[in-house]
Amino acid sequence: MSALLSIRDLEVTFATEAGPLPAVQGVSLDVAPGETLAIVGESGSGKSVTMLSLLGLLPAGAARARQVVFDGQDITALDEARLRGLRGREIGIVFQDPMTSLNPVLTVGRQLTEMFELHQGLSRGAARAAAVETLSLVGMPSPKERMATYPHQLSGGMRQRAMIAIAVACRPKLLIADEPTTALDVTIQAQILDLIARIQEELGMGVIMISHDLGVVAGVADRIAVMYAGRIVEIGPIDAVFDAPRMPYTSGLLASVPRYDLDADMPRSIPGTPPDPLARPSGCAFRPRCAEARAACAASPPPALRPAGPPPHEAACILVGEERERT
Amino acid sequence: MATETAELPAGPAVARRSPGRIALRRFLRHRSAQVGLVLLTAWVVLAVFAPWIAPYEPNELVSRARQAPSADHWLGTDHLGRDLLSRVIHGARISLVLGFVSVIFGLVPGATLGLVAGYAGGRVDAVISRLIDAMLAFPSIILALIIIATLGPGILNVMIAVGVASVPEYARLMRGQVLAARTQPYVEAAWLVGNDPARIMGRHIFPNANGPLIVFATLQVGNAILVGAGLSFLGLGAQPPTAEWGLMSAEGRDVLARAWWISTFPGLAILSVVVAFNLVGDGLRDAVDPRTRPA
Amino acid sequence: MTAPPLLEVADLRLHFPLGGGFAFGRRGTVKAVDGVDFRLEAGRTLGLVGESGCGKSTLGRAVVGLETPTSGSVTLGGRNLAARSRAERDADRRRMQMIFQDPFSSLNPRMTVGQTLAEPIRLHGLREGPGVAARVRELLGLVDLPEGARDRYPHEFSGGQRQRIGIARALACEPELVVCDEPVSALDVSIQAQIMRLLKRLQDELGVAYLFIGHELGVVRQVSDEIAVMYLGQIVERGAGRTLFREARHAYTRALISAAPIPDPRLERLRRRIILKGDPPSPIDPPSGCPFAGRCPVAIPRCHAERPPLERFGPDHAVACWRAGETPELLPILAQGAPARDGTSG
Numbered sequence: 001m002s003a004l005l006s007i008r009d010l011e012v013t014f015a016t017e018a019g020p021l022p023a024v025q026g027v028s029l030d031v032a033p034g035e036t037l038a039i040v041g042e043s044g045s046g047k048s049v050t051m052l053s054l055l056g057l058l059p060a061g062a063a064r065a066r067q068v069v070f071d072g073q074d075i076t077a078l079d080e081a082r083l084r085g086l087r088g089r090e091i092g093i094v095f096q097d098p099m100t101s102l103n104p105v106l107t108v109g110r111q112l113t114e115m116f117e118l119h120q121g122l123s124r125g126a127a128r129a130a131a132v133e134t135l136s137l138v139g140m141p142s143p144k145e146r147m148a149t150y151p152h153q154l155s156g157g158m159r160q161r162a163m164i165a166i167a168v169a170c171r172p173k174l175l176i177a178d179e180p181t182t183a184l185d186v187t188i189q190a191q192i193l194d195l196i197a198r199i200q201e202e203l204g205m206g207v208i209m210i211s212h213d214l215g216v217v218a219g220v221a222d223r224i225a226v227m228y229a230g231r232i233v234e235i236g237p238i239d240a241v242f243d244a245p246r247m248p249y250t251s252g253l254l255a256s257v258p259r260y261d262l263d264a265d266m267p268r269s270i271p272g273t274p275p276d277p278l279a280r281p282s283g284c285a286f287r288p289r290c291a292e293a294r295a296a297c298a299a300s301p302p303p304a305l306r307p308a309g310p311p312p313h314e315a316a317c318i319l320v321g322e323e324r325e326r327t
Numbered sequence: 328m329a330t331e332t333a334e335l336p337a338g339p340a341v342a343r344r345s346p347g348r349i350a351l352r353r354f355l356r357h358r359s360a361q362v363g364l365v366l367l368t369a370w371v372v373l374a375v376f377a378p379w380i381a382p383y384e385p386n387e388l389v390s391r392a393r394q395a396p397s398a399d400h401w402l403g404t405d406h407l408g409r410d411l412l413s414r415v416i417h418g419a420r421i422s423l424v425l426g427f428v429s430v431i432f433g434l435v436p437g438a439t440l441g442l443v444a445g446y447a448g449g450r451v452d453a454v455i456s457r458l459i460d461a462m463l464a465f466p467s468i469i470l471a472l473i474i475i476a477t478l479g480p481g482i483l484n485v486m487i488a489v490g491v492a493s494v495p496e497y498a499r500l501m502r503g504q505v506l507a508a509r510t511q512p513y514v515e516a517a518w519l520v521g522n523d524p525a526r527i528m529g530r531h532i533f534p535n536a537n538g539p540l541i542v543f544a545t546l547q548v549g550n551a552i553l554v555g556a557g558l559s560f561l562g563l564g565a566q567p568p569t570a571e572w573g574l575m576s577a578e579g580r581d582v583l584a585r586a587w588w589i590s591t592f593p594g595l596a597i598l599s600v601v602v603a604f605n606l607v608g609d610g611l612r613d614a615v616d617p618r619t620r621p622a
Numbered sequence: 623m624t625a626p627p628l629l630e631v632a633d634l635r636l637h638f639p640l641g642g643g644f645a646f647g648r649r650g651t652v653k654a655v656d657g658v659d660f661r662l663e664a665g666r667t668l669g670l671v672g673e674s675g676c677g678k679s680t681l682g683r684a685v686v687g688l689e690t691p692t693s694g695s696v697t698l699g700g701r702n703l704a705a706r707s708r709a710e711r712d713a714d715r716r717r718m719q720m721i722f723q724d725p726f727s728s729l730n731p732r733m734t735v736g737q738t739l740a741e742p743i744r745l746h747g748l749r750e751g752p753g754v755a756a757r758v759r760e761l762l763g764l765v766d767l768p769e770g771a772r773d774r775y776p777h778e779f780s781g782g783q784r785q786r787i788g789i790a791r792a793l794a795c796e797p798e799l800v801v802c803d804e805p806v807s808a809l810d811v812s813i814q815a816q817i818m819r820l821l822k823r824l825q826d827e828l829g830v831a832y833l834f835i836g837h838e839l840g841v842v843r844q845v846s847d848e849i850a851v852m853y854l855g856q857i858v859e860r861g862a863g864r865t866l867f868r869e870a871r872h873a874y875t876r877a878l879i880s881a882a883p884i885p886d887p888r889l890e891r892l893r894r895r896i897i898l899k900g901d902p903p904s905p906i907d908p909p910s911g912c913p914f915a916g917r918c919p920v921a922i923p924r925c926h927a928e929r930p931p932l933e934r935f936g937p938d939h940a941v942a943c944w945r946a947g948e949t950p951e952l953l954p955i956l957a958q959g960a961p962a963r964d965g966t967s968g
């Protein structure tokens with residue numbers, strides 16, 4: 001099946017005072033229509049930057065890719081205006097902190113009707129009706145009355161609903177959710193995750209769910225990509241990756257999540273800290289923290305991942321090759 | 328044991344430097360701060376070595392009155408026949424001292440009041456804040472004039488007046504900084520580990536709250552020099568025959584058309600010192616708070 | 623007579639008057655902590671979980687003395703802290719320390735790590751002369767930081783390393799109790815585990831007791847001997863750390879558990895979430911009955927009328943819920959037929 005979104009060899013480098021900062025290195029991934037791809041990784045691993053680069057929201061010249069195809073169009077060839085049209089209409093975005101992305105001086109209703117007027121050319125009245133309908137889609141209680149409220153008058157959970165309403169207003173083909181529940185309590189988080197899953201089913205969107213919470217990811221994703229130090233180090237179907245992680249970083253990450261449902265021991269920890277992006281070690285960036293590192297890990301970067309087609313479960317680790325030879 | 332050893336961040340990006348040293352480096356690299364510093368250093372050197380640098384004594388009658396600038400008297404002579412260059416150089420001493428002393432008269436009591444008000448809170452804060460508000464209701468120049476009127480004219484009184492008039496500004500600034508710093512977890516931790524209020528204020532709050540204060544004080548030195556010169560111009564400050572810039576400008580006022588240099592050169596001196604302090608102050612502000620720095 | 627517990631909190635209330643009042647017509651009080659009782663034995667850990675704003679931090683801060691209780695008492699080693707002279711209180715301050723959530727704002731940026739650690743040692747005269755420096759080295763070793771960290775400033779360290787410094791500062795006072803206010807919430811998963819293990823090891827070595835505040839059930843479960851669940855300023859359920867999340871009986875606790883994600887995709891597919899209606903109510907003039915009644919899926923009229931007391935429900939288990947006897951049937955968490963997975967993961 002053809003992919004909804006297909007990224008090949010994405011590189012993002014920021015020019016900083018201290019020199020070029022490689023935030024994303026050689027990222028390739030595919031998202032199929034209707035599927036949920038989770039991107040997990042520690043803070044600074046490049047999750048957000050990967051997505052921002054798709055939307056043309058990075059400083060000029062920072063992002064380069066061999067190919068970015070969304071729904072048959074090559075995004076790298078689009079100009080700013082076309083990209084803006086794509087953003088919001090075909091690709092919906094939800095951020096962690098709704099307060100930074102909702103306009104504080106416009107009512108929720110106005111921000112929604114704007115989407116319809118701008119992207120679908122609806123009349124005022126029709127846009128209003130569509131906005132009320134969207135608010136009820138995201139489970140906003142008494143949607144008609146909520147149209148007139150300002151973002152700051154809503155609770156955190158309600159704000160996130162409003163944000164989702166705006167994101168899905170134009171029935172996008174792809175929804176990018178960047179830590180949509182990190183600022184929320186678990187009971188509210190459950191509501192929001194349920195909501196996203198329901199809308200996805202209803203609209204048949206593809207979803208990219210960025211999170212650092214492996215629990216959240218386990219509940220919602222079909223496939224998972226693990227990022228470390230700007231690279232995808234493992235990618236595969238969610239069950240396969242959780243059952244049999246191939247990269248020591250992934251297994252370390254899984255083992256360091258404390259469980260409340262098991263009588264397990266204290267979680268294991270990965271020693272050390274992620275490398276400074278300005279001074280990443282040669283070869284595999286995880287090498288200094290890796291219990292299974294060997295001389296060859298320092299020599300060259302780990303083998304590149306084949307993002308699509310079989311085999312679906314891949315890891316950028318020399319252990320994978322050795323394992324294959326053994327079996 | 329100790330499986331969870333943590334590595335320190337490696338690499339050249341993190342050298343061992345205190346936040347103060349980092350700010351200093353940023354300051355010294357700041358373009359306008361560099362210009363201001365050069366200008367200021369020049370004035371300080373002139374002031375300190377005035378007797379050796381100035382060609383004449385400031386009050387020595389060297390020539391006929393109102394001589395235009397010439398090879399003998401680069402800036403000309405004043406209405407009594409004194410060498411204007413020598414007087415401008417000597418005037419730097421008075422103006423710089425006036426600037427610094429009046430800032431100290433304002434900064435020390437102002438910062439103390441603000442620190443106490445911000446930290447103590449409650450009734451103490453209410454009383455001090457009321458006082459600050461009452462003083463802020465007057466423009467500081469009016470306040471200074473009221474104080475001068477009470478104390479009588481004189482250069483020391485000008486310093487007191489200009490200093491005291493700025494006390495509420497310092498106090499307000501300090502209080503705001505302290506209020507922000509006070510609820511920081513590290514201040515609460517300082518209390519928990521057993522610091523008394525004086526140490527919390529002195530060691531934990533003040534060092535983290537003084538940045539804006541230093542910037543303001545620097546800008547205020549220039550301002551104090553300007554106000555002090557203004558008061559002297561009005562006859563409320565330095566008295567003849569003192570070589571004071573404001574007074575010197577006043578002395579040329581009546582003959583501006585015939586002898587422009589008598590007023591103009593002291594005025595330019597005031598301008599350049601004030602500009603120097605403003606440039607330095609701007610540099611300090613950007614160094615202390617890098618967010619305002621243009622990219 | 624048995625020895626008094628290390629820490630005893632009795633009917634503690636902490637109400638904040640709502641100042642200003644121009645934004646909303648009427649003023650009220652924020653009942654951040656509203657009648658909390660618990661005891662904590664030396665060398666043990668009590669975990670405290672609950673939603674944002676339910677009063678966990680306020681409770682912890684009241685225990686160490688950063689907030690003054692409206693009523694009720696905090697008793698340390700059998701001595702009521704409020705009823706004592708200022709000098710005695712100052713001496714007791716050392717015995718209770720705190721670790722903060724934000725590793726960035728909890729260290730004085732103008733002091734080196736060595737200065738930060740030496741300060742409490744000097745203030746309390748815990749060591750003399752060269753003993754101070756030796757103790758600083760010892761503390762750095764305890765939290766697995768290299769000796770060279772002593773002369774560095776906080777901004778040179780990562781979040782996890784700063785949290786270690788904060789822990790070392792608390793330990794410098796040689797406390798008997800440390801209130802840990804979400805000490806790992808701001809950290810990455812792989813670093814979280816490091817800090818949790820460190821806290822556990824320090825407890826084993828030094829015998830400190832922890833009041834451990836958190837909102838992640840897994841974290842709290844792993845470090846706590848006993849867990850208390852808070853809702854709107856009250857403890858609604860309390861039980862042994864090993865079993866509470868399996869045997870929870872308060873409707874809120876069950877909803878919380880059902881909502882907390884588990885990093886196991888197969889298990890996640892079998893779970894049934896108890897989706898709560900609405901938002902958490904505000905602690906401004908909270909309801910008079912059960913604080914959870916408004917959102918509870920199985921509330922009965924009595925819940926709205928009468929506040930249920932925290933009553934014993936089996937050994938090491940107390941619940942404040944009128945329907946505690948029926949909740950496991952009313953609010954199942956795992957779907958029928960799901961394997962009851964105990965024991966270690968494979």
Ligand SMILES: Nc1ncnc2c1ncn2[C@@H]1O[C@H](COP(=O)(O)OP(=O)(O)OP(=O)(O)O)[C@@H](O)[C@H]1O
Nearest residue numbers: 014016021023042043044045046047048049050277
């Ligand atoms: N505009 C920018 N200029 C310079 N560096 C940037 C910029 N945006 C991000 N970075 C850097 O790029 C790297 C990746 O950042 P990114 O925001 O993608 O991380 P993340 O995985 O989303 O982390 P988090 O979980 O904290 O959100 C980081 O080192 C970050 O500091």
Ligand SMILES: Nc1ncnc2c1ncn2[C@@H]1O[C@H](COP(=O)(O)OP(=O)(O)OP(=O)(O)O)[C@@H](O)[C@H]1O
Nearest residue numbers: 638652654673674675676677678679680681837905
């Ligand atoms: N100084 C204060 N003045 C007024 N209200 C306060 C004050 N401190 C806390 N509150 C209120 O008391 C309630 C409890 O706050 P607290 O910080 O204890 O919650 P928490 O359980 O620690 O939440 P979180 O998980 O978000 O840290 C909140 O509603 C908060 O707004």
Ligand SMILES: [Mg+2]
Nearest residue numbers: 047048049178
């Ligand atoms: Mg991010």
Ligand SMILES: [Mg+2]
Nearest residue numbers: 678679680803
């Ligand atoms: Mg809190």
